[in-house]
Amino acid sequence: MAEDKKLYQSKTVWTGIAGLVTTAGAYFAGEMGLVSAIQTAITCLIGIFLRQGMLKG
Numbered sequence: 001m002a003e004d005k006k007l008y009q010s011k012t013v014w015t016g017i018a019g020l021v022t023t024a025g026a027y028f029a030g031e032m033g034l035v036s037a038i039q040t041a042i043t044c045l046i047g048i049f050l051r052q053g054m055l056k057g
Contacts, residue, residue, distance in 0.1 A: 012051040019044035
């Protein structure tokens with residue numbers, strides 16, 4: 001069941017982590033500006049922490 005899952009077993013969390021890594025790579029490669037990178041990273045973090053809150057709540 002969903003309550004028995006660890007945080008790292010969630011596909012949503014792994015998608016958020018992949019988004020953060022991709023965002024960092026795009027920024028450092030010069031494909032994305034700083035403001036866009038920050039906005040995308042915040043969106044990824046919101047997804048991770050929202051999922052964590054749903055698992056605990």
